[in-house]
Amino acid sequence: xxxxxxxxxxxxxxxxxxxxxxxxxxxxxxxxxxxxxxxxxxxxxxxxxxxxxxxxxxxxxxxxxxxxxxxxxxxxxxxxxxxxxxxxxxxxxxxxxxxxxxxxxxxxxxxxxxxxxxxxxxxxxxxxxxxxxxxxxxxxxxxxxxxxxxxxxxxxxxxxxxxxxxxxxxxxxxxxxxxxxxxxxxxxxxxxxxxxxxxxxxxxxxxxxxxxxxxxxxxxxxxxxxxxxxxxxxxxxxxxxxxxxxxx
Numbered sequence: 001x002x003x004x005x006x007x008x009x010x011x012x013x014x015x016x017x018x019x020x021x022x023x024x025x026x027x028x029x030x031x032x033x034x035x036x037x038x039x040x041x042x043x044x045x046x047x048x049x050x051x052x053x054x055x056x057x058x059x060x061x062x063x064x065x066x067x068x069x070x071x072x073x074x075x076x077x078x079x080x081x082x083x084x085x086x087x088x089x090x091x092x093x094x095x096x097x098x099x100x101x102x103x104x105x106x107x108x109x110x111x112x113x114x115x116x117x118x119x120x121x122x123x124x125x126x127x128x129x130x131x132x133x134x135x136x137x138x139x140x141x142x143x144x145x146x147x148x149x150x151x152x153x154x155x156x157x158x159x160x161x162x163x164x165x166x167x168x169x170x171x172x173x174x175x176x177x178x179x180x181x182x183x184x185x186x187x188x189x190x191x192x193x194x195x196x197x198x199x200x201x202x203x204x205x206x207x208x209x210x211x212x213x214x215x216x217x218x219x220x221x222x223x224x225x226x227x228x229x230x231x232x233x234x235x236x237x238x239x240x241x242x243x244x245x246x247x248x
Contacts, residue, residue: 055214
């Protein structure tokens with residue numbers, strides 16, 4: 001209990017800062033009467049992150065967790081979990097992510113009534129994954145469809161296989177999970193998602209996501225840059241939303 005009170009005491013000096021670095025956190029601890037080694041500090045930092053006392057918002061950028069702002073998590077559909085289990089069994093070393101279309105319902109006003117499972121697979125392996133999924137789910141799988149083909153053949157429960165961009169952020173709980181940073185970029189850059197979500201809903205998605213969760217902005221913009229959309233997303237946030245970036 002004493003330790004918890006002390007952590008709260010240290011963080012009180014930082015809670016009004018938009019962001020702070022590891023050095024600033026360590027200096028705050030030292031300036032308030034505690035001698036701490038580098039190794040102990042690293043353990044303390046990891047504990048604060050794990051307990052949700054602080055959140056990472058960029059490369060070496062943190063902020064004190066506020067009420068209602070936490071770490072993003074999502075309970076995937078049974079179908080998505082089944083796809084993940086199949087790919088893990090058949091391709092144990094494959095890099096891929098999975099997103100439920102209804103994953104967006106947390107952030108949009110007009111709820112999506114039907115689900116589509118998006119599987120992003122590392123380059124050159126999409127055909128192998130498509131063949132495996134087509135065998136398990138005949139007639140339910142499309143690979144790299146255009147928006148026109150997607151909407152022509154769309155139905156509830158469809159699986160769409162696409163390319164996983166190199167250096168895409170991978171999930172933290174499960175590697176195949178879609179991180180919030182990846183979701184925010186994909187919804188602005190994936191032509192199929194763009195054709196399925198209105199601009200006003202894009203605004204809602206960004207504002208709700210930033211209001212409810214700690215967004216690693218460095219991670220998000222690094223991925224956006226890989227997708228050739230960093231400038232587009234920065235302009236969208238600035239001109240179309242009320243989101244205030246912490247890292248810039």
